[in-house]
Amino acid sequence: xxxxxxxxxxxxxxxxxxxxxxCAAGAADLIGRVPGGSVLIEDGRIVAVGSLGAVAADxxxxxxxxxxxxxxxxxxxxxxxxxxxxxxxxxxCAGSEPPPGxxxxxxxxxxxxxxxxxxALADASAPRLREMLAHGTTTVESKxxxxxxxxxxxAMLEANRLLADEVGIDIVATYLGAHALPPGAGRAAYVxxxxxxxxxxxxxxxxxxxxxxxxDGYFTLDESRRILEAGLAHGLRPxxxxxxxxxxxxxxxxxELGATTVDHLNHTAATEIEALAAAGVIGVVMPLLDFAxxxxxxxxxxxxxxxxxxxxxxxxxxxxxxxxxxxxxxxxACRSGGLSVAQAIRAxxxxxxxxxxxxxxxxxxxxxxxxxxxxxxxxxxxxLAYRIGHNAVxxxxxxGRVVV
Ligand SMILES: [Zn+2]
Numbered sequence: 001x002x003x004x005x006x007x008x009x010x011x012x013x014x015x016x017x018x019x020x021x022x023c024a025a026g027a028a029d030l031i032g033r034v035p036g037g038s039v040l041i042e043d044g045r046i047v048a049v050g051s052l053g054a055v056a057a058d059x060x061x062x063x064x065x066x067x068x069x070x071x072x073x074x075x076x077x078x079x080x081x082x083x084x085x086x087x088x089x090x091x092x093c094a095g096s097e098p099p100p101g102x103x104x105x106x107x108x109x110x111x112x113x114x115x116x117x118x119x120a121l122a123d124a125s126a127p128r129l130r131e132m133l134a135h136g137t138t139t140v141e142s143k144x145x146x147x148x149x150x151x152x153x154x155a156m157l158e159a160n161r162l163l164a165d166e167v168g169i170d171i172v173a174t175y176l177g178a179h180a181l182p183p184g185a186g187r188a189a190y191v192x193x194x195x196x197x198x199x200x201x202x203x204x205x206x207x208x209x210x211x212x213x214x215x216d217g218y219f220t221l222d223e224s225r226r227i228l229e230a231g232l233a234h235g236l237r238p239x240x241x242x243x244x245x246x247x248x249x250x251x252x253x254x255x256e257l258g259a260t261t262v263d264h265l266n267h268t269a270a271t272e273i274e275a276l277a278a279a280g281v282i283g284v285v286m287p288l289l290d291f292a293x294x295x296x297x298x299x300x301x302x303x304x305x306x307x308x309x310x311x312x313x314x315x316x317x318x319x320x321x322x323x324x325x326x327x328x329x330x331x332x333a334c335r336s337g338g339l340s341v342a343q344a345i346r347a348x349x350x351x352x353x354x355x356x357x358x359x360x361x362x363x364x365x366x367x368x369x370x371x372x373x374x375x376x377x378x379x380x381x382x383x384l385a386y387r388i389g390h391n392a393v394x395x396x397x398x399x400g401r402v403v404v
Pocket of ligand 1: 078
């Protein structure tokens with residue numbers, strides 16, 4: 001396999017693939033499979049994809065008979081945080097309560113995150129993002145929600161900017177001040193604080209989306225509405241964590257406000273799924289969160305897809321679901337969630353890019369798009385679902401440069 005030197009620019013040709021998956025918008029097979037295709041890249045952008053024949057290029061990357069496909073888009077993560085919850089996880093694996101004093105839940109992570117400034121948060125989170133890149137993820141949505149106070153939430157957003165530059169990965173930020181109620185805070189006062197933080201987030205362009213955790217024990221439907229409407233008023237597009245542990249009715253709010261995504265959906269009613277589908281809202285499914293949390297009511301992705309809902313997959317990497325691999329997500333989505341391999345790949349690329357508001361830029365191999373692509377060590381894309389736990393990514397190209 002010939003590899004282009006890091007930093008090479010000019011015309012770069014990726015050829016010698018067993019198959020190229022474009023995952024383009026109108027692909028009838030969902031993944032746009034082209035046997036033996038090539039990808040031509042110039043100045044970091046895709047110029048042409050398909051059966052290109054002989055093409056002049058400054059650098060040729062031989063895919064060595066592997067699969068070439070778009071970089072994964074991980075459209076729901078909490079990758080920026082301080083501390084570890086391994087003690088809590090290990091105790092729950094043993095079926096016992098965590099010992100006294102170990103960090104538990106969102107508030108446990110908040111305690112470890114709040115003292116860290118943006119620099120320290122970036123240092124703590126960079127290894128996770130590098131691991132994600134090595135597993136083929138080139139675009140990451142990253143939520144706040146472990147500061148749970150204005151200054152600490154802003155520091156999390158500033159850390160995203162440092163990480164995007166230093167790791168070399170695209171990050172789309174989401175302000176999730178309403179992730180949980182911090183201990184000791186009055187409900188109304190904290191909701192007011194979340195809303196009061198939104199203008200600074202918007203003015204400094206620190207986030208694209210505003211998200212709310214609407215569920216039993218978190219934020220009510222009325223509180224969620226106030227926060228999401230305040231975000232919209234400042235140009236932050238809505239996303240909603242909903243119905244993970246109870247039925248909230250927030251699907252109706254998401255439909256009404258034109259949310260980009262609804263995430264979790266464990267207890268969302270069939271009629272609500274139909275309305276979300278009709279409104280063009282994307283459902284984000286995170287099978288490894290259901291696995292790690294041993295969720296009593298795991299989401300069945302195929303049921304949602306059969307109801308017409310556009311599905312995107314994500315790791316939900318966070319202190320309670322510590323995974324960097326969209327490939328393992330695909331493996332679970334196929335066998336536990338009933339998706340076909342093609343459905344799962346599309347939900348991890350083009351549809352995940354739409355869930356992140358950047359389908360015009362990444363998520364598929366199409367002329368004009370950013371040249372983010374993977375070369376796999378297999379000639380069959382189905383191996384992404386079949387080879388459980390294996391990292392099939394051998395080369396990652398981001399913005400036309402080999403970065404892994
Ligand atoms: Zn989440």
